[in-house]
Amino acid sequence: MTGNANNLADGAEGDMESPLADVSGARLxxxxxxxxxxxxxxxRSIETTNRELEKLGVTVSLITPQRFRSVPMPTYPEIRLSLTTPRKLGRMIAAERPDYLHIATEGPLGILARNWALKHGMAFSTSYHTRFPEYVAERLPVPIGWLYGFIRWFHNRGGACMVATESLRRELSEKGLRNLQIWSRGIDTALFHPRPREETPFGLARPIFMTVGRVAVEKNLPAFLDLDLPGSKVVVGDGPAREELAARYPGVTFTGVKFGEDLARAYAQADVFVFPSRTDTFGNTILEALASGVPVAAYPVTGPVDIIPQGSGAGALDEDLRAACLAALPQSREAARALAETFSWASATQQFMANVVAAKARKKRRQRLAEARGRQFS
Structure with a gap:
């Protein structure tokens, strides 16, 4: 499967024979x-990766919005925007004495960290978790070309920009992004696993078509909720669009957000997991559903096409989402579980750390080349 977590950091140009040989004791x-x-x-990806990094002996420090005053994001108040200064953030990074720096997001903290690293000559890696240009364009009247210009500005000065799938790497490369490396995802197969199915889960008639995630405009939920399907529809999650969608679709069950065992039990009661998003870069919920033994219905877009191989028997991809739902319904719960088991957080974390190490190696290589050119023309 393209982009599977078992393939280590593609293109980690070789200043080191074994990128992970000596990361024990490193500070990130x-x-x-x-x-x-x-x-x-x-x-979830950062949290789980941090736990795996600890097993590799890496000491991880986090700089998050919880350490700053913040204001609600316009049009999406659930997201808080941190308020700080370049000097304060720089002092925080320096105080951690990191061997490696990873900038996970393109928000206020990410921008300040990027600028600080460039000013102080520190190597850094970044990651592209969300289709940021499309996400912003859904909410603000900003030309998408400008937004992709910002994305190039943000990511191209780093030593590695991590993306979850091979198809996304190709897409972003065509848009001018460089140093793109694969960082796949894993799944907790101990928490998410098949369970006995109730006759009427949630008090509803089967088949159960379920989606899980943030209830927000970019998730394209009406594409699922408008479908004429047998049985019942369930939406697990919360977000700014929940109240509006619950009023618009009174026949749909909105459970609110669930965590841990409650979430895992909910997944396992679905007959089909429906993933209507066209803008996610991966789709962690797809893996959670597959691990729960639930076949997946989705559009054939980045994320689903990288996770669900054609003919796997674990799901159906179709531009007609209703057709995908009906095609997924008779598919194998065993095949869904088997596919999920090929995704390992341990392997994904090795990818991540190999990319982090490679980003620093590229920085050193560029410095050596610049010094060599300087000597040549001096």
Whole structure:
């Protein structure tokens, strides 16, 4: 499968024979604008990766919005924007004495961290978790070309920009992004696993078509909720569009957000997991559903096409989402679980750390080349 977590950091140009041979004892600082109380794939990916990094002997420090005053993001108040100064953030990074710096998001903290690193000659890596240009364009009247210009500005000065899938890497490369490296995702197969199915889960008639995630405009939920499907529809999650959608679709069950065992039990009661988003860069919820033994229906876009191979028997991809839902319904719960088991957080974290190490190596290589040119023309 393209972009599977078992393939280590493609293109990690070789200043080192074994990128992970000596990371035990290394200090890594991660700067992120996405953190609790947000519940999304970015936060979950960072948290899980941090736990795996500890197993590798890496000491991780986090700089998150919880350490600053903040204001609600316009049009999306659930997201808080940190208020700080370049000097204060720089002091925080320097105080951690990091060997490596990773900037996870393109928000206020990410921008300040990027600028500080460039000013002080420190190597850094970045990651592209969300289709930022499309996300902003949904809310603000900003030309998408300008937004992709910002994305190039933000990511191209780093030593590695991590993306979750091969198809996204190709897409962003065509838009002018450089140093793109794969950082796949994993799944907790101990928490998310098949369970006995109730006859009427949530008090509803089967089949159960379920989606899980942030209830927001960019998730394209009406594409699912408008479908004429047998049985019942369930939306697990919360967000700024929940009240409006619950009023607009009174026949749909909105459970609110669930965590841990409650979430895992909910997944396992679905007959089909529906992923209507066209803008996610991966889709962690797809893996959670597959691990729960639930076939997936989705559009054939970045994320689903990278996770669900054609003919896997674990899901159906179609530009007609209703057709995908109906095609996924009879598919194999065993095949769904088997596919999820090929995604490992341990391997994904090795990818991540290999990319972080490679970003620093590229910085050193560029410095040596610049010095060599300077001597040549001096």
């Amino acid at each position: 600082t991660i700067v992120t604008d996405a953190w609790h109380p947000q519940v999304n794939g970015v936060v």
